[in-house]
Amino acid sequence: xxxxxxxxxxxxxxxxxxxxxxxxxxxxxxxxxxxxxxxxxxxxxxxxxxxxxxxxxxxxxxxxxxxxxxxxxxxxxxxxxxxxxxxxxxxxxxxxxxxxxxxxxxxxxxxxxxxxxxxxxxxxxxxxxxxxxxxxxxxxxxxxxxxxxxxxxxxxxxxxxxxxxxxxxxxxxxxxxxxxxxxxxxxxxxxxxxxxxxxxxxxxxxxxxxxxxxxxxxxxxxxxxxxxxxxxxxxxxxxxxxxxxxxxxxxxxxxxxxxxxxxxxxxxxxxxxxxxxxxxxxxxxxxxxxxxxxxxxxxxxxxxxxxxxxxxxxxxxxxxxxxxxxxxxxxxxxxxxxxxxxxxxxxxxxxxxxxxxxxxxxxxxxxxxxxx
Amino acid sequence: xxxxxxxxxxxxxxxxxxxxxxxxxxxxxxxxxxxxxxxxxxxxxxxxxxxxxxxxxxxxxxxxxxxxxxxxxxxxxxxxxxxxxxxxxxxxxxxxxxxxxxxxxxxxxxxxxxxxxxxxxxxxxxxxxxxxxxxxxxxxxxxxxxxxxxxxxxxxxxxxxxxxxxxxxxxxxxxxxxxxxxxxxxxxxxxxxxxxxxxxxxxxxxxxxxxxxxxxxxxxxxxxxxxxxxxxxxxxxxxxxxxxxxxxxxxxxxxxxxxxxxxxxxxxxxxxxxxxxxxxxxxxxxxxxxxxxxxxxxxxxxxxxxxxxxxxxxxxxxxxxxxxxxxxxxxxxxxxxxxxxxxxxxxxxxxxxxxxxxxxxxxxxxxxxxxx
Numbered sequence: 001x002x003x004x005x006x007x008x009x010x011x012x013x014x015x016x017x018x019x020x021x022x023x024x025x026x027x028x029x030x031x032x033x034x035x036x037x038x039x040x041x042x043x044x045x046x047x048x049x050x051x052x053x054x055x056x057x058x059x060x061x062x063x064x065x066x067x068x069x070x071x072x073x074x075x076x077x078x079x080x081x082x083x084x085x086x087x088x089x090x091x092x093x094x095x096x097x098x099x100x101x102x103x104x105x106x107x108x109x110x111x112x113x114x115x116x117x118x119x120x121x122x123x124x125x126x127x128x129x130x131x132x133x134x135x136x137x138x139x140x141x142x143x144x145x146x147x148x149x150x151x152x153x154x155x156x157x158x159x160x161x162x163x164x165x166x167x168x169x170x171x172x173x174x175x176x177x178x179x180x181x182x183x184x185x186x187x188x189x190x191x192x193x194x195x196x197x198x199x200x201x202x203x204x205x206x207x208x209x210x211x212x213x214x215x216x217x218x219x220x221x222x223x224x225x226x227x228x229x230x231x232x233x234x235x236x237x238x239x240x241x242x243x244x245x246x247x248x249x250x251x252x253x254x255x256x257x258x259x260x261x262x263x264x265x266x267x268x269x270x271x272x273x274x275x276x277x278x279x280x281x282x283x284x285x286x287x288x289x290x291x292x293x294x295x296x297x298x299x300x301x302x303x304x305x306x307x308x309x310x311x312x313x314x315x316x317x318x319x320x321x322x323x324x325x326x327x328x329x330x331x332x333x334x335x336x337x338x339x340x341x342x343x344x345x346x347x348x349x350x351x352x353x354x355x356x357x358x359x360x361x362x363x364x365x366x367x368x369x370x371x372x
Numbered sequence: 373x374x375x376x377x378x379x380x381x382x383x384x385x386x387x388x389x390x391x392x393x394x395x396x397x398x399x400x401x402x403x404x405x406x407x408x409x410x411x412x413x414x415x416x417x418x419x420x421x422x423x424x425x426x427x428x429x430x431x432x433x434x435x436x437x438x439x440x441x442x443x444x445x446x447x448x449x450x451x452x453x454x455x456x457x458x459x460x461x462x463x464x465x466x467x468x469x470x471x472x473x474x475x476x477x478x479x480x481x482x483x484x485x486x487x488x489x490x491x492x493x494x495x496x497x498x499x500x501x502x503x504x505x506x507x508x509x510x511x512x513x514x515x516x517x518x519x520x521x522x523x524x525x526x527x528x529x530x531x532x533x534x535x536x537x538x539x540x541x542x543x544x545x546x547x548x549x550x551x552x553x554x555x556x557x558x559x560x561x562x563x564x565x566x567x568x569x570x571x572x573x574x575x576x577x578x579x580x581x582x583x584x585x586x587x588x589x590x591x592x593x594x595x596x597x598x599x600x601x602x603x604x605x606x607x608x609x610x611x612x613x614x615x616x617x618x619x620x621x622x623x624x625x626x627x628x629x630x631x632x633x634x635x636x637x638x639x640x641x642x643x644x645x646x647x648x649x650x651x652x653x654x655x656x657x658x659x660x661x662x663x664x665x666x667x668x669x670x671x672x673x674x675x676x677x678x679x680x681x682x683x684x685x686x687x688x689x690x691x692x693x694x695x696x697x698x699x700x701x702x703x704x705x706x707x708x709x710x711x712x713x714x715x716x717x718x719x720x721x722x723x724x725x726x727x728x729x730x731x732x733x734x735x736x737x738x739x740x741x742x743x744x
Contacts, residue, residue, distance in 0.1 A: 011406075012406075013406025013408075014404050014405060014406045017403045017404055017406065018404065021400065021403065021404070024403060025396065025399075025400060025403075028396075028399065029396070031566075032389050032392055032566075035383070035385040035386050035389075035559075037385070037559040037566045037567050038558070038559060038567070038568065063434055063435075063568065063603075063604075064434075064603045065603075066589070066602060066603035067602075067603065070602070092589050092590070092591070092597045092600070093589055093603060095600070096589060096590070096600040096601065096602070099600040100600065100602060102451075102473075187409070188406065188408040188409060194408075195402075195403060195408050195607075195608075195609055196408050196409075196567075196607030196608065196609050196610070197409070197434070197603065197605055197607065218437070218463050218464050218467050219463070219467065219696050220463065224685075224687055224688050224689055225689065225694065225695065226463045226467075226691070226694040226695065226696045226697075227694075227695045227696055228695075228696045229466065229467050229470035229471070229696050230467060230471075231437060231438075231441070231467065231471055232434075232435045232436075232437035232438065232464060232467075232568065233434075234568055236566070236567025236568060236607070236610075237567065238566055238567050238609065239567070239607075313595075315595060316595050317595055317596065317597075319597075322596065322597040322598075323592075323596070323597065323598045323599075324590050324597040324598055324599050324600045325597075325600075
């Protein structure tokens with residue numbers, strides 16, 4: 001049988017929106033009717049639903065996942081002179097936020113789950129450490145039990161970077177409900193995605209939630225009273241209206257992504273030198289990305305591109321090796337696992353709209369690569 | 373003719389939707405492309421607003437506040453530096469200085485609600501790095517002496533043009549005088565989008581290139597980070613709205629100026645009660661706010677609101693007397709003109725969608741209050 005060469009993009013936002021167009025436009029149209037483009041009722045409704053989804057009491061919406069991290073650090077009083085422990089393999093923003101509040105990022109290498117290697121955590125703690133910022137990278141929860149235990153032992157705060165991990169579960173708890181504050185991104189490429197930037201913070205602490213609401217809005221307690229200097233970081237009402245539509249489908253989409261991951265696992269484990277991510281018994285990942293590893297990464301990427309299959313690399317350069325991080329004093333070899341992974345990782349397409357036919361084709365193309 | 377209690381709204385957004393279908397069509401098209409993050413519409417909007425403003429470069433960002441913060445940062449303003457501005461402004465002017473890591477230093481405003489250039493020199497110290505004049509209400513700060521001082525003392529100028537899009541002083545449009553200017557596209561501004569948004573205008577290509585990094589995580593390419601930066605992007609969706617509204621910019625500005633002229637004339641015979649907004653010869657005031665100085669302000673405000681005219685105060689508390697400013701060490705009496713203004717100002721409804729009945733009702737209610 002000759003298979004004609006399809007085009008399978010790495011992401012397909014148009015596909016998602018084709019299905020939701022009528023609902024989205026109706027929801028956005030409602031915003032026009034009331035005209036409250038800033039802090040319209042949709043924002044509060046979304047916050048309430050999001051909090052419920054994550055099993056926390058409060059959610060506070062902001063302009064981006066990056067701002068969520070910045071405000072979380074700020075509201076916890078972290079600033080100049082403080083150290084915050086995080087990982088070097090994430091998107092740049094999980095380190096930028098630390099720098100932008102004036103604190104010092106301290107990296108801990110990652111494990112084979114792409115998450116913070118908890119066996120290296122304790123030796124990174126110094127008297128200046130104020131917080132740990134684990135990233136639930138690829139949609140897989142970091143191993144939170146030892147992180148929480150060490151945080152408790154050393155009196156540290158835990159801020160969860162949940163940017164990629166909405167609905168991921170760790171020992172039955174939804175991420176964002178484990179640390180002091182959870183920070184989510186609602187960026188167009190995330191599992192729960194707006195049509196523009198957006199972010200969310202989750203917490204059980206009412207005092208923090210109230211402070212965050214002031215911090216996201218110029219430090220204004222009322223229209224005319226400013227109690228602290230702060231930024232402007234609000235989720236647009238229009239984005240909230242869009243997100244409310246999509247939220248209804250999130251369970252279904254998450255389930256679908258897990259099924260796609262299971263299909264990849266069934267068909268790719270044992271193929272060539274591929275390392276395939278799998279769930280540990282303590283977790284239910286949401287597979288924001290499905291990241292495989294191979295010693296022939298660039299070749300495989302090219303092979304798939306030739307076959308019409310889009311892939312991506314998240315990310316080719318670990319944070320500590322970026323020019324921006326030069327002043328932190330790390331170099332090649334500082335975090336060997338993250339560095340090795342940066343050369344071997346490849347993200348395969350994974351999104352709810354992927355057809356089974358496309359999945360078969362992707363798997364077949366990968367198998368072919370290792371047969372030749 | 374007697375106009376009894378015609379309701380005159382301050383906000384006009386509901387009237388912008390007379391041709392809503394046009395916007396919805398544009399948005400529908402965008403939603404289907406998925407091009408949400410610094411997409412093609414953002415580039416197009418930037419090109420057009422630069423052209424309309426008569427400035428070579430423009431960069432879309434997430435808000436007017438961010439436009440000011442990033443403008444200061446790109447000028448090298450940071451911790452240890454001082455930035456001179458006026459306390460008679462919206463809180464975000466000062467919030468932006470603090471967000472950049474610097475210390476705000478205030479200079480009193482004058483009878484036009486603008487920074488008093490004669491008082492700037494004495495506020496300069498060894499730490500002063502920049503001056504941030506505010507083109508408050510849509511008027512233009514007196515830039516010639518400010519530019520002279522800045523040049524002589526080696527200071528940067530960031531224009532807070534958040535309320536002053538399309539304003540000019542003689543041949544010089546705002547944004548062309550300082551090193552960079554921040555403009556807000558907030559839903560209540562002369563050029564508004566349907567959520568938060570902002571634009572930075574600059575004549576410098578180098579500044580422009582740096583700002584493109586600073587608004588987008590410091591990303592030089594998708595995978596190379598040269599400087600740690602925040603995430604502050606104008607949404608493609610908002611750019612789509614902005615492109616359409618920009619076509620009406622001349623009409624919007626002319627309408628506002630013409631209504632202001634009507635108000636000026638209507639109150640010209642009441643100088644003992646009302647001071648109409650002063651404008652220097654040659655200045656093109658764009659009247660984001662039509663702000664009067666009046667006798668018996670609080671009574672007038674209550675009277676107008678009771679009679680359906682939605683007047684407002686921008687703002688009742690000068691920034692140096694806000695709780696957030698306590699650490700700066702200012703006290704009541706430090707800036708007498710600004711303080712006096714806060715007690716005597718009132719903003720009348722003025723927007724491009726006001727009808728002549730509404731304008732006449734506003735005039736009549738004001739005059740009636742003063743027994744005229």
